[in-house]
Each structure stands twice: as structure tokens, then as C-alpha cells.
Amino acid sequence: MATTLHPMWPPASVEAVCKVLASTEWPGLTGKEIGELLTMLGIPDVSPTANKRDRLVAALITKQQANQAGNCIIRFITEAMAPGRYLQDPSRFEALRDGLSEALALMGLRVNDEGLLARAKAARTLDDLARLAGRLQTELKRRGVHTEIMKYCEEEVLRKSLFHAVFEATKGLAERIRQMAHSTLDGADLVDHCFSTRNPPPVIRINSFATETEISEHKGFANLLKGVFGTFRNPPAHTPRATAGWAISEPDALDLFSTLSFMHRRLDNATVTLSP
Template sequence: MATARHPMWAPANVEAVCRVLASTEWPGLTGSEIGKLLAMLGIEDVSPTATKRERLWAALMTKQQANQASNCIIRFITEAMAPGRFVHDAARFDALKDAINEPLSLMALRVNEQGRLARAAGASTLDEVAKLAGRLRKELNRRGVHPEVVKYCEEEILRKSLFHAVFEATKGLAERLRQMSKSTLDGSELVDFCFSTKNPPPVVRINNFVTETETSEHKGFANLLKGTFGTFRNPPAHTPRAAAGWTISEPDALDLFSTLSFMHRRLDGATVTV
């Protein structure tokens, strides 16, 4: 029985898929993995010295054009996402599946749990892509991220703007401290006002602030707040996103959200003396 011929994919959609599969960061395929898959599927590696993304895009587009069908792209994705390749790294399978489902949703497709392409609800805008994929929100829910974290960066998370999501979530922590302490300060000055031990009791304290251990914990928490503001709020506040030097990966952003959750939970039980 002849194999059904699938309609050709638009170059932009092929490029979007290749951007995910050949990402330079985890969980993208390595150069050797791409080469092996192309050879196994009989797809000519027309640009072996190009970057991973350009190499994969050139190979798939050349084959699709020759066949006048997208079968080669579908076969590549199916083979790349075969669960057997991820027996010892299930987290990579989940991350790669969620990532590739974003561009696939523009064609009403998705990779299912069996690693095969299946029909899905279609998306026509980038916002719908983010809603359908929901990778960030899914992971935040899995981690039990505190509602106060998401409260201040809901739109940025939806749009997957990590740069601004990190900025807004960290600003949200400062805003909560201002609301608790009735202060109008910001950054390190705000932390000093809330947690200063010069005139006990501090305005905000996360424990009974009686024993030496409790005092040490209190001071350490204040330093954690200052470090968070200095690392994740001040650089974005003074640096354009495109400027060299300040970027954040998705794993780092998720770890920050977990850290912010810890701080919000400690503030949940804090005592305020105004």
C-alpha cells in the first residue's frame, strides 16, 4: 500500500520546528544525533558544516521540496521523539515534547506520549501557541509555586517572556514587603527597613527572634532577599533585554520562581510590627 503524501509545510513552520529540535541548549538534539537521524532516514545532509538549526532546516526543506510532501519532516520528528531514545532521560522527552508542540500547534498538530504526531487544537496567534503549550505554567504548577509569584507576572509567563517574567516576579516580592511594612522604599533599603536588628523587634520577622539561631536565620533571610534583588531585579531594570551579558535560561527562571516561592511562604508566617 502506498504511503499517503502529506501537504508541504510552510518554510516558517519548518524553521520553527528546527529551532526547537536543534536548540543549542538542553533538551535540543546534539549535532551527532541530527547526523545519525538524517542518515538513518535517507535524508541528505546538504549543509553539514552549518549551525545545527540551519543544517537541519536545509536538509528537511531540500527533501520536502524534492518530494513535494512533508513526509520527511514528519518521519524525522517521529524518529527523533521515539520514547526508546529517552528511556534513561524521561525529563528530556517531556521538555522536548512540550517545546516542539508550540510550533506544531500552528498546524493543529502535536507530539503525543508515544512520540508520534497527532491532531490537536489549532492555534493562529503566538498567544494561543503559549496557551496551548502551557509548558511554563505546567511546570510552575508541578513545583507548587506560590500564588504571589505568579500574581505579578501572569502575562509574561503566558507569553514566555522569561526576561520580563523574572523582573516582574522579583518586583512583586518587593511590593509585598512594602505592603507588609507600609514603607515606600525599594531594594536593599527596603530590606534594611523591614529586617534591621538595630532597634528590636524588627519591622518584619520570620521567627520569634529570640534565640541566637533565630537571629541568625533572620539575618540570613534578609541577605537572601538582598541577593535576589541584586541578581534578578537590578540587571533587568538597567539593561535592555537585547544588551549583551544579561540573559536567563528557562531552567534558571524556574529555579528562581521556586526560590521566590520559598521567600513568600516564609513571609506568609511572618510577624509585622509597624
């Protein structure tokens, strides 16, 4: 039976797939894994000394050009995503599949539960791509991010604008504290006003504030708030995104959202004492 020849893939789509599969960070394939897969599939490793991404791009595009078909790319993705490879680390399979969802959306494809390429609704614009891939939003939901966070940055998360999502989420935390304390202050001044221990009880306290341990915890929470505002809100407030003077990776953004969720949960059960 003759092998069906699939259309050649645009170079940009090949590069997008390789950027995910050969990522230098987890969950990307190791150099050894890439080499073994290329050998298994009979794809010449034409640039074995290049970095992982360029090595894989060169191998797949060269083979595709030689065959005048995209079969080699489909086979590589399918073999790389075989569920049996991830029995000891299922989260790696899910992370790779989520990463590939964006790279494949413009091709009208997706990786299904069996690790096979399947048809999907094609994205035509960057907004379509964000909605169909939804990787950041999916991961935030999986982590159980606090609803107060999404209230302030849902649009930014949908568009995968990490710069603005982090900025708005952190601003949202400050706004919630202002509303609780009926204050117009901001940043460190807001924290000092709401959580100061100089004149007990503080305007906002996260526990009974009765023992040394509780007072220490309360002070630590106040310091954590100041650290978050100083690190994640103030720099982007003064740095245009286009200058690349301040940037954040997706893993760091996800960890920040988890930290913000912890803070919001503590505020959920906080006690507010307003001055007469």
C-alpha cells in the same frame, strides 16, 4: 500500498522545529543523535559541518523539496520523539515535547504521549500560540510556584514575556513585604527597614530569632532579598526591553521563580512586629 504524501511544511515551521530538537542546551539532540536519525531515515546530511540547527534545517528542507512532500519532517519528529529513546530520562521527553508544542501549534499539530504527531487546535495569532503552547505556565505549575508570584505576573507568563514576568514577579515580592510592614520604602531600603537586627526584634522575622543560628539565617535571608532585587528588579527597571541591554533565558527565569517561591514560603510563616 501507495504512501500518502503530506503537504510540504513552511520553512519557518521547519526552522522552529529544528530550533527545539537541535537546541545547543538540554534537552536538545546531540550532533551524534541527529546524524544517526538522518542515516536511519535515509535523509541526506547535506551540511554535516554546520551547527546542529542549520544542519538539521538543511537536511529536512532539502529532502522535503526533493520529495515535494512533508513526510520526511513528520518521520524525523516521530522517530526523534519515540518514547523508547527516553526510558532513562523521561524528563527529557517531556521537555522536548513542551518545546515542540509551540513550534507545532501554528501547524495544528502536537506530539502525543506515544511520541506521534496528532491533530490539535491550530493557533492563528501569537496570543493563540501562547495560550495553546503554555510551556512556561505548565512548567511553573509543575514546580509548584507560589500563588503570590502568579498574582503579580500571570498575564506576562501567559504571553511568555520573560522580561516583564521577571520584573513583575520581583516587584510583587517587594509589594508583599511593604504590605506586611506597612511601609512605603523599596529595594535595599525596604529590606534594611524590615529585617534590620540593630533594634531587635526586626519588623519582620522569618524564625524565632532566638539563637545565633536563627539570627544568622535571618541575616542571610535579608541578603538574599537584596541580591534578588539588585539582580532581577533594578536592571530591567532601567533598561528598555528593545535595547537588549538586559535579558534572561527561560531556564534562568524558571530558577528565579523557584527562588521567589522559597522567599514567599518563608514570608508565609514570618512574624511581623510593628512599632506602636
